[in-house]
Amino acid sequence: MTDQRRPLFACRNLRVAIEDKQIVKGADLEIYAGQKHALMGPNGSGKSTLAAALMGHPAYQVEGEILLEGKPIQELPAHERARLGMFLGFQYPVAVPGVSVANFLRAAVSARRGEAVPIKEFRRELFAGFEALRIDRSFAGRYLNDGFSGGEKKRLEILQMLLLKPSFALLDETDSGLDIDALKVVSEGVNLAAGPHNATLLVTHYQRILDYVKPDVVHVFMDGRIVRSGGPELAVELEARGYDWLDEATAIEANETDTAAVAAADTAAKG
Ligand SMILES: Nc1ncnc2c1ncn2[C@@H]1O[C@H](COP(=O)(O)OP(=O)(O)O)[C@@H](O)[C@H]1O
Numbered sequence: 001m002t003d004q005r006r007p008l009f010a011c012r013n014l015r016v017a018i019e020d021k022q023i024v025k026g027a028d029l030e031i032y033a034g035q036k037h038a039l040m041g042p043n044g045s046g047k048s049t050l051a052a053a054l055m056g057h058p059a060y061q062v063e064g065e066i067l068l069e070g071k072p073i074q075e076l077p078a079h080e081r082a083r084l085g086m087f088l089g090f091q092y093p094v095a096v097p098g099v100s101v102a103n104f105l106r107a108a109v110s111a112r113r114g115e116a117v118p119i120k121e122f123r124r125e126l127f128a129g130f131e132a133l134r135i136d137r138s139f140a141g142r143y144l145n146d147g148f149s150g151g152e153k154k155r156l157e158i159l160q161m162l163l164l165k166p167s168f169a170l171l172d173e174t175d176s177g178l179d180i181d182a183l184k185v186v187s188e189g190v191n192l193a194a195g196p197h198n199a200t201l202l203v204t205h206y207q208r209i210l211d212y213v214k215p216d217v218v219h220v221f222m223d224g225r226i227v228r229s230g231g232p233e234l235a236v237e238l239e240a241r242g243y244d245w246l247d248e249a250t251a252i253e254a255n256e257t258d259t260a261a262v263a264a265a266d267t268a269a270k271g
């Protein structure tokens with residue numbers, strides 16, 4: 001990448017463990033303002049772990065550096081990262097019975113802005129979001145994610161993103177479990193939120209959403225590492241060929257590197 005600007009978001013040699021099990025084994029990302037990146041990979045490769053660790057989930061042991069607009073944030077708790085402009089749309093949003101959608105969102109938006117959002121203004125923004133995501137207004141009074149369908153939960157994640165206006169949005173499998181109409185609505189929401197001053201990392205298993213949300217860069221994540229990065233054509237190739245060929249390609253490359261290293265060591269030893 002020839003871009004000389006400072007990345008909006010970066011992580012360097014990020015390693016994440018849980019209960020002494022190393023899940024993410026050194027991940028590097030640089031995402032510039034105005035960009036959308038996709039992180040694709042098989043189930044169980046560690047994508048959600050990476051996303052949760054970037055957001056500051058307290059359960060993980062994290063090593064390495066995380067930079068938001070050049071500022072190291074790896075020591076900050078999740079709510080401070082959120083206040084600085086990070087957002088994570090969950091793969092599995094949790095239900096919070098007793099807390100209404102409207103109250104939850106107003107509290108979240110007020111926290112992000114650092115001041116209470118006046119009710120009238122909030123309602124206007126909320127209803128605009130409902131309209132954009134084709135969510136019925138009755139959802140304002142429902143308990144957060146309580147009894148919501150899979151698609152409704154994902155729309156609500158995107159609604160949060162629209163209202164919070166993050167500078168860096170991580171969307172973890174926001175496309176999974178959506179029928180084609182919901183996928184289009186959610187994609188429109190992602191595109192609506194994306195602009196020249198923010199960036200998005202779409203974590204996904206399938207190429208499908210990338211037909212609607214065009215990524216600038218696609219990364220393939222396998223066994224805790226980014227094994228390949230490329231343009232949108234990489235996602236198309238994955239769709240056609242699956243992930244296994246990359247596994248083999250990576251193994252061959254690693255083997256070649258090993259062979260080269262052995263040869264170099266041999267030469268050095270022979271003096
Ligand atoms: N709390 C946990 N304790 C132990 N292992 C975990 C925990 N959370 C995730 N893992 C393991 O980490 C690996 C990566 O999971 P995950 O990050 O959810 O992958 P992905 O999102 O790519 O499907 C899996 O093998 C999973 O079982």
Ligand SMILES: [Mg+2]
Pocket residue numbers: 047048049091172173
């Ligand atoms: Mg996941």
